Amino acid sequence: MGRRQFITAAGVTGIAGLAGCSGGPSSDATPTDTDGDSGDDSDGGGTETDGGANAATNVGIVYATGGLGDGSFNDQAQQGLQQAESAFDLQTNSLQPQEVSEFASLQQQFASSTDPSYDLISCIGFLQADALGGTATQYPDQDFQIVDSVPTNDDDEQYDNVASYTFREHEGSYLAGTMAGLLTLDSFSAGAGETGSDSTNLGFVGGVESSLIQKFEAGFMAGANAVNTDIDVQTNYTGSFNDPSAGREAASSMYSSGSDIVFHAAGNTGTGVFQAAQEAGKFAIGVDRDQSVTRESYADVILASMVKRVDTAVYSAVEAKVNDSFETGSTTTLGLDDNGVELVLGQQLGGELPDSIVTEVESTRQSIIDGEIDVPSDPSNV
Incomplete structure (x- = not known):
């Protein structure tokens, strides 16, 4: 087993069951057969056709703000979707909003279409929840998927034409905090970064402050504090998932204030975190995809990434729709126990980590799965 896959060895059966047996997302989070950034330059409101004209199933996808090419959430x-296209007979169209205010109109653009008529509309990201509430009500016969949210009506009930897919992000983030906490107490150098044994300071950069992104923060803080209660975690929410300059500024301030390692949950804003890490000669932890691959030019400072299997969520929904087993009004939640989230060591730096830290993180992962560690999802409970 390679060191980069030490955390993903367990739970393969669980994720395979979710993805089906027809070529869905691999349980190995190392995307060695993907090219990382999509390079897609289509604008919000534009429609891109990816499938055949005579496909049996039509799928529309509205991406999160930040768009394709973020090397993170949207690309995942x-x-x-691409893996589903390879497995099934699909016609797919995608829309990329520039602003949150565009979500409703883009969702409705798919829902109102009759040529083609969409069998499934996939909405990526929790910021789509409010708009989807109105769209789902307006189009009660249309099936929707939403990732990262469970929207409810005025009676606090799930919409009966929406299937929600959520994650236990705090579990994977706890592993990131454990690794970072252990490293910041040690003198470690690799690639373009280093830590100092006299430091007890880490950083977290979030995008839009919300209960979802706070799950990343809470898990990271809890994992670090479990190593040593004297470890402080600086936190900054930039308010955007697509502002690398803000990410760079936030992380630079943290590094200047003594942080050895900064973990981001900020989409494309996180690219700026990696830039700041290189400039400061420190380290960073990526999110959603293996960013040592999707942001390869920063691989010399990316220790690991807290991978979130949004690809599995999208694939599973499409597969269920194709097989007439799509369950609306339901929520599927993925965590460490089924590889829905996982910590993947960096392509360049993973092999340099001390064996003792690798072993401790692996042991911590199993303890979370076994229920021996209860990971908080709210920073106020850390």
């Missing part, structure tokens, strides 16, 4: 969703 696209990977799931």
Whole structure:
């Protein structure tokens, strides 16, 4: 087993069951057969046809703000759709919003279409929830998927034409915090970064502050504090998932204030975190995809990535729709126990980590799965 896959060895059966047996997302989070950034330059409101004109199943996908090419959340969703295209007879169209205010109109553009008529509309990201509430009500016969949210009506009930897919992000983030906490207490150098044994300071950069992104923060803080209660985690929410300059500024301030390692959950804003890490000669932890691959030019400072299997969520929904087993009004939640989230060591730096830290993180992962560690999902409970 390679060191980069030490955390993903367990739970393969669980993820395979979710993805089906017809070529869905691999349980190995190392995307060695993907090209990372999508390079898609289509604008919000534009429609891109990816499938054949005579496909039996039509799928529309509305991406999160930040768009394709973020090397993170949206690209992971696209990977799931592409894998579904390889497995099934599909026609797919995608829309990329520039602003949150565009979600409703883009969702409705798909829902109102009759040529083609969409069998499934996939909405990527929790910021689509409010718009989807109105769209789902307006189009009660249309099936929707939403990733990262469970929208409810005025009676606090799930919409009966929406299937929700969520994750236990705090579990994977706890592993990131454990690794970072252990490293910041040690003198470690690899690639373009280093830590100092006299440091007890880490950083977290979030995108839009919300209960979802706070799950990343809470898990990271809890994992670090479990190593040593004296470890402080600086936190900054930039308010955007597509502002690398803000990410760079936030992380630079943290590194200047003594942080050895900064973990981001900020989409394309996180690219700026990696830039700041290189400039400061420190380390960073990526999110959603293996960013040492999708942001290869920063691989010399990316220790690991907290991978979130949005690809599995998208693929599973499409597969269920194709097989007439799509369950609306339901929520599927993925965590460490089924490889829905996982910590993947960096392509360049993973092999340099001390064996003792690798072993401790692996042991911690199993303890979470076994229920021996209860990971908080709210920073106020850390």
